[in-house]
Amino acid sequence: MTSPLPSAAPKIRVSWQAILTGLMYGFMYIPILILGFYSFNASRFSATWGGFSLRWYYSLLNDARILSALRDSLAVAFCAVAISAVLGTMMAVGLAKYSFPGKGLYRGISYLPLIIPDIAIAVATLVFLVTVGASLSLWTIIAAHIVFCLAYIAVVVSTRLTGLNPHLEEAALDLGATPAQAFIKVLLPELMPAILSGCLLAFVLSMDDLLIASFTAGGGANTLPMEIFSRVRTGVKPDINALSVLLILASGFLAFLSEYIRFKGNQRRLK
Amino acid sequence: MATTPLAESSAASGWQRRLANLIQPIVLLLPSGLWLTLLLVAPTLLILELSLIPGFRLGQPAGSYGLGNYLEVFQPVYLQVIGRSLGFAVGTTIVCLLLGFPVAYWIAIKAPKHWRNLLLVGFVLPLWTSSLLRAYAWITILRPSGLLNTVLELFGLPGQSWLNRSPAVLIGLTYSFLPYMVLILYASLEKLDRRLLEAAADLGATPQQSFWKITVPQTLPGIAAGGLLVFIASLGDFVVPELLGGASSMTVSRLIYNQFLGATRNWGLGSSFSMLLILAVSIAIALLLKYGDRSAARS
Amino acid sequence: MPPTNPRKFSRLSPSPRFSVARRRFLQTSAAAVSGIVLSNCARNLSNNTAPSAETSPTADGTTATDSKTLHVFSWANYTDDELLKNFKDQTGISVVVDTFDSNETMLAKMQAGGGRAYSIIFPSDYMVEQMIELNMLMPLDRSRLKGIDGLMPKWQNPVYDANNAHSVPAVWGTTGLIFDPQRVQEKVRGWDYVWNNVDSLSRRLTMINDVREVFGATLQYLGYSLNSTKPAEIEEAYNKLLEIKPAIAAFMTNGWEDQLASGDLQISMAYSQDAIVLMEESPNLQYIVPESGSSLWTDTMVIPKSAPNPDAAYEWINFMLEPENSAKLVERLKFATPNEAAFNRLSPEVKNNENLFPPQAILDKCEGIAPVPQDIADLYDRFWTQLTST
Numbered sequence: 001m002t003s004p005l006p007s008a009a010p011k012i013r014v015s016w017q018a019i020l021t022g023l024m025y026g027f028m029y030i031p032i033l034i035l036g037f038y039s040f041n042a043s044r045f046s047a048t049w050g051g052f053s054l055r056w057y058y059s060l061l062n063d064a065r066i067l068s069a070l071r072d073s074l075a076v077a078f079c080a081v082a083i084s085a086v087l088g089t090m091m092a093v094g095l096a097k098y099s100f101p102g103k104g105l106y107r108g109i110s111y112l113p114l115i116i117p118d119i120a121i122a123v124a125t126l127v128f129l130v131t132v133g134a135s136l137s138l139w140t141i142i143a144a145h146i147v148f149c150l151a152y153i154a155v156v157v158s159t160r161l162t163g164l165n166p167h168l169e170e171a172a173l174d175l176g177a178t179p180a181q182a183f184i185k186v187l188l189p190e191l192m193p194a195i196l197s198g199c200l201l202a203f204v205l206s207m208d209d210l211l212i213a214s215f216t217a218g219g220g221a222n223t224l225p226m227e228i229f230s231r232v233r234t235g236v237k238p239d240i241n242a243l244s245v246l247l248i249l250a251s252g253f254l255a256f257l258s259e260y261i262r263f264k265g266n267q268r269r270l271k
Numbered sequence: 272m273a274t275t276p277l278a279e280s281s282a283a284s285g286w287q288r289r290l291a292n293l294i295q296p297i298v299l300l301l302p303s304g305l306w307l308t309l310l311l312v313a314p315t316l317l318i319l320e321l322s323l324i325p326g327f328r329l330g331q332p333a334g335s336y337g338l339g340n341y342l343e344v345f346q347p348v349y350l351q352v353i354g355r356s357l358g359f360a361v362g363t364t365i366v367c368l369l370l371g372f373p374v375a376y377w378i379a380i381k382a383p384k385h386w387r388n389l390l391l392v393g394f395v396l397p398l399w400t401s402s403l404l405r406a407y408a409w410i411t412i413l414r415p416s417g418l419l420n421t422v423l424e425l426f427g428l429p430g431q432s433w434l435n436r437s438p439a440v441l442i443g444l445t446y447s448f449l450p451y452m453v454l455i456l457y458a459s460l461e462k463l464d465r466r467l468l469e470a471a472a473d474l475g476a477t478p479q480q481s482f483w484k485i486t487v488p489q490t491l492p493g494i495a496a497g498g499l500l501v502f503i504a505s506l507g508d509f510v511v512p513e514l515l516g517g518a519s520s521m522t523v524s525r526l527i528y529n530q531f532l533g534a535t536r537n538w539g540l541g542s543s544f545s546m547l548l549i550l551a552v553s554i555a556i557a558l559l560l561k562y563g564d565r566s567a568a569r570s
Numbered sequence: 571m572p573p574t575n576p577r578k579f580s581r582l583s584p585s586p587r588f589s590v591a592r593r594r595f596l597q598t599s600a601a602a603v604s605g606i607v608l609s610n611c612a613r614n615l616s617n618n619t620a621p622s623a624e625t626s627p628t629a630d631g632t633t634a635t636d637s638k639t640l641h642v643f644s645w646a647n648y649t650d651d652e653l654l655k656n657f658k659d660q661t662g663i664s665v666v667v668d669t670f671d672s673n674e675t676m677l678a679k680m681q682a683g684g685g686r687a688y689s690i691i692f693p694s695d696y697m698v699e700q701m702i703e704l705n706m707l708m709p710l711d712r713s714r715l716k717g718i719d720g721l722m723p724k725w726q727n728p729v730y731d732a733n734n735a736h737s738v739p740a741v742w743g744t745t746g747l748i749f750d751p752q753r754v755q756e757k758v759r760g761w762d763y764v765w766n767n768v769d770s771l772s773r774r775l776t777m778i779n780d781v782r783e784v785f786g787a788t789l790q791y792l793g794y795s796l797n798s799t800k801p802a803e804i805e806e807a808y809n810k811l812l813e814i815k816p817a818i819a820a821f822m823t824n825g826w827e828d829q830l831a832s833g834d835l836q837i838s839m840a841y842s843q844d845a846i847v848l849m850e851e852s853p854n855l856q857y858i859v860p861e862s863g864s865s866l867w868t869d870t871m872v873i874p875k876s877a878p879n880p881d882a883a884y885e886w887i888n889f890m891l892e893p894e895n896s897a898k899l900v901e902r903l904k905f906a907t908p909n910e911a912a913f914n915r916l917s918p919e920v921k922n923n924e925n926l927f928p929p930q931a932i933l934d935k936c937e938g939i940a941p942v943p944q945d946i947a948d949l950y951d952r953f954w955t956q957l958t959s960t
Binding site (some may be wrong): 013015017018019020021024025027029030031032035038086087090091093094095097098100106107110112113115117119120121122123124125126127128130131143144146147150153156178179181203204208210211215224226228229232233236239240243244247248251252254255259 | 286291294295296299300302303304307308309311312313314315316317318321329331337363366370373374377378389392396397399400401402403404405407408409410411412418426444449450502506507508509510514524527528531532541542545548549552553556
């Protein structure tokens, strides 16, 4: 009524779908909000409210175990993603450009990590590592994480490759570029958004992996999900709530970054 | 004079290109191929081998090959475990479909156009957070002194112990995988040809008729893909049943975990369950491919 | 292992069924790789009784090589920050503690090679015996142990490890029930209460995540030995346990504390040590040793053969044996010490805590868990898997 542009306001008929959708948004966010709420609870027990306090954030930041678990997790995720970015991109390009006998099998195997449940991969990797007598350490976690990071990055890059103009690289080659030059100067920039968003996805999955890390960890290596799992099972203090809030903020940032990259990629594509 | 060097260089590049065509695939594909063979294919075949050695335990002499582990799976108690896992997976798929479809439909069709992306991102944002912590959040809600009972008691309803029962697992699994369902259904609904709906309306079809005759058939591939994804993910999930299920909801993945890292260390039995899990997932994929082909052929 | 029946993995000629799989295996994987895998498969898996001594632990990961770091694999509640700080101040060695919740889980982790960073482990009595049999433990050099003579006579020559050749007793205790007297229906004297109140306990009972503890308590309740090796008795115990399955919320060794204190749980089966720690915070709780008896356990400190840092391990054991340190730790963490010299330094209040040091009448009803023959152990395992699966 007082609004200067009443007609500009979008008219949303409140249908039952809209109500259900609203409820589902609530369903998705209430658990997260509750964790956030309790992280400021001074009381040790989550059932009672003991007043506002930041003590769990202090206790978290002074918790050497959590910090070292975070360090191990980041080390695993960065190493695994860095190696997978190179290998996965090469694999996607190779599969897109060449046909050879056994290509179907190769492609099928490369999709397996996306399909086979984590527990089956974890168990198989453990048996394999014990069989070859490898001593478990941080490096065995990284080796096992590369398997699924590789697959995810390759899939994301593949979808980008199918929408790409195949003549660009040939044109570069015709103009006298070496295959390596053509790859680096022409193909790689085109693929960069896909590689980055694949890396982000792989990074988040690696940071979230409990099973594969549990089965391949050794030598004192302890990732963040392993630490959280053991705390949830053996009794938690509310500093876990504080940790959740910080992790959620961090992953919210990553999600934003990923969307931004996707958006930029699409823009580029449309140009 | 200007043409000769060009011809020369193109000849050289032709030779180079042939060599490159030979070497490039090897350079590009060998490293990841080796890695996948070493850390995925070989391990899975090892598990297959172990599953054929009845009662294999680490550190004990291995028995002879046999199908003992697979026969043991048919004991009533293990059939119950398999049935429960399948039940959780099917139940989660159905609930996700029932809840996810209206959400995806509203976002894709009803919501204001420039809000759609944001709404979708908002819905799948929780996927980016730790799955362990999301399951843990449900512990604080479902425990007897938790939020759910507090709310129920406000309305004068009797509270009860929700945790450590099957419904808790179903809630947790639905919570974990609903965003995937919405994401896939959205992609499918977004491509829906609106002109068909308009045409149907012009021809006097009720919204319900056009929903069942047009919207659903058009999005069937999306429904199948989303359902399959949720089915596979919830069938193999370990964290949710482990944290929310307590003593009453042993699933195949928890059983496998216990045979390898838990108290009972029967690697043979664990391997056979692992192979069965892979088999179940493969069957689901095969069904989708067959079904997907048929629906593609129809359209 | 009996020499009569060792059809080892490696000696098997591949069956026709398997050779198909193997041919496919050779096709899909590089020949060299599969050669390594398959030829070592047998030896490595079957003989991998323990992280063997000859594999160099220094080639391990990142943290294990550091001689100034000691990795300890322990039950929850056996160490605290102050202990680790005092130890570091005195020896310059920093300690990283990882915890396990059952002996079997610990063994699984060690056997799979995931425990090669640990130089000190805290297995219980019967597990010490099993690990000695599996050749996983380093014999202790008595000349490097100071204060081992200060142990109580009962622990000078324990049945599970003659003359403490491989292990040093660290903590002992009982297994019992902890509950809030205000929240239970009637006075709790033992397992009777649980079997009589399955309905009202519905998902409000936790039991220890350990096959021998759970079956042992049930066997005792039925009037049998905690260490029964008779299949009929074990099966009877299994059937008895099925009766209370609807009451069990979860099998957990730790992690029930918060839920018990807040009333989400009514009763938890717990080790005395963990119960006493919680009762310090929530004095309204009560711990009992069931009338039918319970297990009397000793947790020990051992050095695995794969220990990357045995020197620091000896320092740790000596530090824990030192009466002054030990007494202070007992005062703080409230566990029962087998160390006579430390016991004598305790305050009367702690000395007279009956949950900590139960009177002889209660101890007489208790039994220690003893290892059982392999076929019986397999039977226990099978029933445990079934119990946890229903």
